[in-house]
Amino acid sequence: MVAKLLKGCHILIVEDDFYQAQDIRDTLQQAGVEIVGCRATVPDLDEILERSKIDIALLDINLGDTQSFDFARALDAKGIPCVFLTGYDVTVVPNDLNYAKFISKPAEASAVITALHQVHSEAPKASGGGGQQVKS
Amino acid sequence: MLTLANLRCCFTQQRGPGDCNDQISRMKDIHPHNAIVAALPQAACLLERVSAEGEGAKDWRYRANNTAMQEMLGVGDLTGQLLRDRFPDRADEWHDNLLRAAQAQRPVLLRPYTDQNGNVYEMTLSPVGGGDTQLVLALIHDVTEAERKRKERAQAEARFKTLFDAIDEGLCVVEIRFDEAGEAADYKFVDCNRAFEAQSGLADAKGRWMREFEPDLEPEWFAIYGEVAATGKPIRFELESQAMGRWFDVYAFSAGPVGSNLVAILFEDTSERKATENALRESESRLTSLINVSSDVVYQMSADWTELRELYGKGLLLPGADPTNWIDDHVPADDRPALEAAVAECLANNTPFDEEIRVNRADGTVGWLRSRAVPVLDDAGKVREWFGMATDITESKATEAELASGAEMLRVATEIGGVGVWDWDVVTEQIRWSDAHFELLGYEVNEIAASLSAFRDRVHKDDFEAVESALEHARETRQEYVCDFRVVHPGGEVHWISARGQYLYNADGKPVRMLGAMIDTTERRRQEEWQKLLVEELQHRVRNLISMIRGMARQSASTHRTLESYVDHLIGRLQAMGRTQAMLTRSPGANVDLSSIMREELLACAAPEKAYRIEGPPVQLSPQLAEVLTLAIHELATNSVKYGALGDKGYIKISWTIIAKESTNHLALRWQETGVSAVTKPSRVGFGRQLIEERIPYELQGTGSLTIHDTGVLAEMSFPLVDGSSVLETGIEGIERQRGNASLGASEEVR
Known part of the structure; x- marks a missing residue:
């Protein structure tokens, strides 16, 4: 079992494939993650933030007929870090988003958790909610 | 007074002294006057004045005459006859002369007298005796011949003088001076004609010596003239005198007997002609050489x-x-x-x-x-x-033919290859483009005059600097010009151009010309980009598929009690996915017919045809819908074989309708089993239920339910009929659809 490294961490999953989404969700929940949402398409960010804060967004790049880059930018505007989990090569990530962590599919659960943990511990706690409007 | 001594002198001019003495001795015997006249060898007569007064005062009588006179005049003895009788016309004139001679007491020489026959005579009248004797001796000389010769000579001399001066050539007579050794040392100009000065350049030469004019005159001139004087042999020659700075064409000949040292020199200054000749000869020589070499x-x-x-x-x-x-x-x-x-x-x-x-x-x-x-x-x-x-x-x-053929080949090759060629005269800024060059820049052929600015007008503004610096780099380093840049056609269409060129330099190292060629690489770049994209996409799909199967395998795991069951079901699901893939590949880019999916899945689990009925309008499913639905039908059919209608004597009714909701068509599908004798209720949430109740809402934004009634299973699904792609698609079209309008990352712009 993976240690609950990500206990209490609020994570949003955007992955268009149901089975992969289920797989990741199960994996993260086992690591103690609070799943804020698990969506096949780009969700309404404000709607989610009304319910919960988001520590990290785990994004598939290809969402059927759209990509998640614009959503990543919107997240960045709110100060929310994102991690890409995708079958594409890292070169497809636009330059303005290359600060984001990148995980190649198919990924080991441990690789995903490690990456998310890294991002989570790097994120400055003070400003962690700076751009987020968390409503209780 | 005529004395014997005088007469003697007369004789001595004609005869020797012996003869004279002989004559005189004979005259002593006869009348002295007659004897003397008769003895004279030349024509002579003795005239005596007839009277000093009266009628005969102006007449003279012949006292004597000799045979010489008679022969000369063709008359007989005139002794005793009167002069006036004989020559009435001349009597007065002669009388005056005879009288003058008699009175002067000295001989009188008369002007030559020409008779009616043209004979010329010269007469000398000498008084004879003394006192008042008026006796005159007339000596008559026939000078007709001498006079004629004299006249001829005078005429010849006049003609000669005229000729002498009239000729254009220089003509002079020189007298050669020989030194003690017998060598000609100098010469003096005795006479010069009018043209002499102009031809020789020597003024007032007459009477002067050559060395006075030209002390350094070449020795051969003296030698040649000396030779002429010495031998009397004429000579013709052409010679240059550098001292005088002239060329002379000379004819020199003796002007007197050998020993007189007189030489006549007829010459012409040929300097000009010589110069012309030399020039002509040189010119001819050059012309000949030219003709020979050319x-x-x-x-x-x-x-x-x-x-x-x-x-x-x-x-x-x-x-x-x-x-x-x-x-x-x-x-x-x-x-x-x-x-x-x-x-x-x-x-x-x-x-x-x-x-x-x-x-x-x-x-x-x-x-x-x-x-x-x-x-x-x-x-x-x-x-x-x-x-x-x-x-x-x-x-x-x-070579010309080869060149023409080569040029034609090049032209054809460049036209077929779409290669634009330019030839730029860097100095004059003149530039030539091939037809393709115009077209590559988006110009009609010869629409405008080819120019550097016409080229720059079409270069993409973002690439302008790169083009200019590549040109400069090639020019400075003498390396090949290589540049890839974009051009913008009038319609705004952007084309990629790949250009290569080479500057040519003159001897001073200055760039004078530049040749080059370019091609449109837009399509190649697009192909390369497309290929890159395909590889990216392939990689993505493989990874995604593995990831998806892994997820599916994990989701399947919890629903099976035995490994055997798990493996069977997992393989069955993978095979269903395989069938979806095959179906999508059969009609790439197109949607899939719903009833076909139904039949194929039922066929796959060997369902007898009479055991089911399919009802519904024709519906085309997008790849994504087909993928999900195929797996859903597979689960339902498999479960039916195992637990339900297909495993028993039951019956399945499959029906669907299209429902319009909010401008989108929704498919409402129903799977209903009837006549199943014993329905086994699965105690746990199976894979099929999860698929219908969770996956359809998650992926397709639809609804799904699976219920087990006493008569059998009822599954209901509803979802919007929207476009969507599947990870199982392998056709290019799917990729194009998916990537066409919103391409990824680096492929946002072709670089």
Whole structure:
């Protein structure tokens, strides 16, 4: 079992494939993650933030007929870090988003958790909610 | 007074002293006067005045005359006759002279007298005796011949003088001075004609010595004239005197007997002619050299071109057999008519002949000559002959043909290859473009004049700097110019151009010209980009598929009690996915027919046809819908075989309808089993239920439910019929659809 490294961490999953989404969700929940949402398409960010804060967004790049880059930018505007989990090569990530962590599919659960943990511990706690409007 | 001594003198002029003494001794015997007259060898007579007064005062009588006189005048003895009787016309004139002579007591010489026959006489009248005797001796000389000679001589001399001065050549008579050693040392100008000064440049030379004028005159001049004086042999020569700065054409001849040292020199200053001659000779020599080096054949044609008079072929052409049939000897048969026509035209207009003709060469091959000929005119302006020169251009002709062929090949190659070629004169800024070059820049061919600015106008503004610096770099480093840049066509269409070029430099190292070529690489770049994209996409799909199967395998795990069951089901699901893939591949880019999916899945689990019924309008499913639905039907059918209608004597009714909701069509599908005897209720949430109740809402934004009734399973699904792609698609079209409008990352812009 993976240690609950990500206990209490609020994570949003955007992955268009149901089975992969289920797989990741199960994996993260086992690591103690609070799943804020698990969506096949780009969700309404404000709607989610009304319910919960988001520590990290785990994004598939290809969402059927759209990509998640614009959503990543919107997240960045709110100060929310994102991690890409995708079958594409890292070169497809636009330059303005290359600060984001990148995980190649198919990924080991441990690789995903490690990456998310890294991002989570790097994120400055003070400003962690700076751009987020968390409503209780 | 005539004395014996005087007479003696007269005699001595004609005869020797012995004869004179003899005559005188004979005169003593007869009347002295008559005897003297008779003795005189020349014509003589003695006249005595008739009377000092009265009628005969102006008349004279012949006292004596000699036979010489009678013979001279053709008369008999005149003794005793009167002068006036004899010569009535001249009596008065002679009387005056006789009287003057008698009174003067000294001889009087009369002017020559010409008689009616043209004979000329000269008379000397001498008084004879003394006192008042008026006796005169007349000595008569027939000087007719002498006078004629004198006149002739005078005339000749006058003519000579006129001639002397009239001739244009310089003419002088010089007297040579020889030194003690017998060498001619100098000469003095005795006489010079009028032209002398102009021809010699020596003024007032008469009476002066040559060395006074030219102390440094070359010794050979003296030697030559000395030789003429010494031998009397004339000489003609042309010689330059550097001291005098002139060339002379000289004819020198003796002007007197040998020993007189007189030499006449007839000469002409030929400096100018000599200079002209030299110039002409040089010019001719140059012309000859030029003709020799510049032409391989030199020829002369008769005025009408019927005869080849001379032919210097330098071994290139063989001398022909028949000069009047030169055309057959030298020109291949096929070319003769054209050549004859060209010749005829030149003859008609007297214009120079200038043709490229084929000729039979000495080595047996046929070569090419560039032949030019001009008419040579005689003094009357008529064509005397034609002079021609020809150059062997066989090689250049061959090169020309090769070049033309090469140029044509290049043109064809560049046109077919769409290669734009430019030739830029860096100095004059003149530039030439091939047709393709215009087109590559989005111009119509020759729509505008090719120019550097016309090129710059079309270069994409973002690439302008790169192009300029690449040009500069190539120019400075002498390396090849290589540049890839975009051009914008008038419609805004962007094309990628790949250009390569090379500067050419003059001897001073200055760039004078630049040649280059360019091609449109837009399509190639698009293909490369597309290929890159395909690889990316393939990689993505493989990874995604593995990831998806892994997820599916994990989700399946919890629903099976035994490993065998798990493996069977997992393989069944993978096979269903395989069928979806096959179906999507069969009609790539197109949607999939719903009833086909149904039948195929039922067939896959060996469901008998009578055990089910399918009802519904034709519906086309997008790949994504097909993927999900195929797996859903697979689960339902598999479960039915295992637990339900297909495993029993039950019946399945599959039906669907289209429902319009909020401008989107929704598919409502229903799977209903009936007549199942014993329904086994699965205790846990199975894979199929999860698929229908969770996956459909998650992925397709639809609804799904699976319920187990007493009669069998009822599954209901509803979802919007929207476009969507599947990870199982392998056709290009799916990728295009998915990636076409919103391409990824680096492929946002072609670079």
